[in-house]
Amino acid sequence: MSDHVEPMKKKEISVNDVEFAQIEQNGPKNLFTQMQGFWVTFATMFKKVNTVNYPEVKEPTAERFHGRHQLNRYDDGLEKCIGCELCAWACPADAIYVEGAANSDEHRMSPGERYGRVYQINYLRCIFCGLCIEACPTRALTMTNEYELADETRAKLIFEKDDLLAPLRAGMLMPPHPMYPNTTDTNYYKNEIKSSHPSQEVNN
């Protein structure tokens, strides 16, 4: 750096440069005005209570509430996760552990080369910041609104891949199974596969 920055001198920021005005200090209010506070609390007693009786009454969360994670699938049932570990790298709390593995024609879990063989999220560490979701290149990882995650043991709060995977919907097949005929992972990525093809069932 060629420019030498001079530290600002104290004189340059004089107090006088700021605009000042004296605040009008009102004296104490009269007795009646002071007593109005009593009416406020008294009247509040008969107002509707804001409390939600939580375990019995559950109010919906905000639409985009950061809850438990979910590993999504393509519409034919193949997993979206490619085991790239970007989520684990993005995680500031080091709550995600991913181990990728190569797909083969006999054992295909996701379109493309690789899939996530091990996928763990430790909910004792997770801070629900959502950086993992931003990092995911295939939108395999998203968050649900589910917030009731308390449990008794530490082990139960480490969620495995089975706990996180989205359920199979109509038209989906349980992987491993081959990709949709005559498609590449690009077609999958562009969301062109709308349902599974009968030929994909063979392996099952």
Place this chain on the structure above:
Amino acid sequence: MTNAQLIAGDPGWLIAVKAVLVFALCVLLTLMSVWGERRLVARMQQRLGPNRVGPFGLIQSLADGVKLALKEDLIPAAADKVIFIIAPVISVTTCFMSFAVIPFSGQVTLFGKVTAMQLTDIPVGVLYVLSIASIGVYGIVLAGWSSGSTYPLLGGLRSSAQVISYEIAMGLSLVAVFIYAGSMSTSEIVAAQQQWWYAVILFPSFIIYAISMVGETNRAPFDLAEAEGELVGGFHTEYSSLKFALFFLAEYVNIIAVSALATTLFLGGYHAPPGLGFTEAWLGGWFTMIWFFAKVILFFFVFVWLRGTLPRMRYDQFMQFGWKVLIPVSLAWIMIVATLRVLSLNGAPRAATIAFASTVVLLVMLVNFGFENAKNKKKNTPFAEVSDPEFAVPQLPITVSTINVSTGKKGDQ
């Protein structure tokens, strides 16, 4: 028959039964009032309050009490062990003792004996209550001192200063009642209020008592001794388990005690409100007890209401209020009441009484006018200009002023 005559013939077993009843009642009231306070304050803050243990959360405080009893009982290494243990005992016994002279009901029949729900009736009953309350301060002071820790010491000092100063105002406010009732016995004071409650005829005394009883019980807005933000828990910071529970119990029994005393001295005690006198014979006289507790609960509600409404006072303001306002006002009021009483007892003509009363009113107005004048004068006098002294001094900083965000105009500098 007066209460004193009624209870004079009580056999020993009846006194024991009544003592147990009074004790049970106090403990029960404490449990209920803790629950009631939490529910009421919650309502004032648009919450529900405890509602899960039992119907409406009614046995919440019982559950809390059991939990407290099961906790580990810690005694700090630096504590003075004996006094540390005695202090909560002093606190709790004294506040129960003051109930001995409170008349809960008129004539009733208990186990076939005609009596009144009052443990004992001594001619100086109210003085007895005041003295017992003063002993209760020892509990607080000793607890603060024996903990061997700074916050409890500060809390103990504060609350003893507070209780002692407000006890003066409290005692003075009661003098007017003594003058009018001609007795210090609680039952006779109640009997003297058959026609007019002292809350009406001695209204200033009532107000002073009502204020000082809040100061006396260390309750919001005068809860400086337990100012959580400043002193952790005040004098009971180092206490845990049952010893803490005793302090907790003492605090609430104290509230009920001062409320009961206020009811006795100013709201006609166990008598029905004017116009409802026929209810006193219902349930064989026991209905008077319902009136008594209705009034006590009314006072308790005011306690809760104060807590829900007012922020905590600053310590110096609080002391100033006690010593410079409450005590002089009650002294002046006692003089007026005494003069009026002497005038009426000596059969002075009505004109003399009216003349005296109007002189007093005139004097009060004059004093008030003087105060207002002085206040205005103080407000309107500009600050004296500061001139530079002869000798060399460093330059003064410019006049301190604040930035006015709303207008942003250039003010004085």
